[in-house]
Amino acid sequence: MKELEKGKVMTVQGQDTWIIAGLGVVTADLPQGNDMTGVLRHNANKGCRTCKTTKESLSAHNQDIVTTLRYHHITDEEILKISHETIISRRDQLCTEYSLPSLPSILDKLKKKRHLQMPQDVYHATAGKIGRLLKLTCELFSREEEDNFIEIWKNFEIPKRWSRLPNPITHYNSFMMSDLLRLAMIMPFLLNQFLKESSIKRN
Template sequence: IDYNYIKNAHFHQQTEERFLEIARQNSKIRKERLAAEYGLAKSGPFKILKLDRHLQTPHDAYHSMAGKAHTLLEATFNVFNTNGENSFIKYWKQIEKPTYWLAMIIPFILRCFLKPYHIKAETLNNWLITFGIRQNSAISKLCMCWAIEAKVLKLVFSITMTENIYQKLQEYLKREHDMLIQ
């Protein structure tokens, strides 16, 4: 899978602007929330050692997968209208679950309630014009993308990593990549 470094880059001037925005906040709580939202933190006492905040980021499986799941969750909620958000929350609250199961049960929750009228009309029209994806197909693709994400997470956090599991993981990541760039 090719990674678009330019599209996903964090440029120094953008990071500096975000640090300034954080510094301008009046309350400590607001500063902490904004810093968490941007994924930024002040440099520690060892800054005198070489630190490049754009290169030295967590690359362990948990942070990598959690970041990907967070991005997918954010993208999913960005296509919901108010009805969609309210319906998701309603179905989410009806299921007893540990909080860390979110990515695993989202496909189930989406299949329970998601209809075209839960998605912003402009998003559906944009998908139709740009990709030729019709309303019902858009629902299926969104659910399928989350189902693949759940399978990826299951494989990534397997106790053992066999060659077979690794090949399945590559296959699922490729399928997810292909769906997301559509």
């Protein structure tokens, strides 16, 4: 790819042709996408490869997107600052502050705009949000009402082609992305059958 960025003579249909190519758009799921963008993964304090919003504020509705977005030239400056730091502890602090790794992405050798050409994977991003909402919702249930919810869950009729979904309270970590998206379709009906004032924890 590096050679093609500079241009290369190749034979096309019997004729020598000057070929130039570059990186277009890279799609990947959340962890690998962050690796290729050169941003720490999503368990970092600022683990979004598009913005610098802290993980505690990801769902805030009043964010100033312009000031929190990651910009290619600013990220370049931060990477340069990290690479020039010789004290390991200070370098680690900078990596944490910027949520950038100490070593650049392999794709940094190519001409690209790292934050524009590696957009978020909508499928995984949406499923991740649904998973977070599911976890928070189930944590609101009182201990006495959890059994009632599970009973409604077990008896709820789902499409025949669906595999049986895991228990959302006891087996939350077993949910696959496809399970979470299916859950988003039926959860409103489950809550409609189950939810009452006594279902929610008092504290």
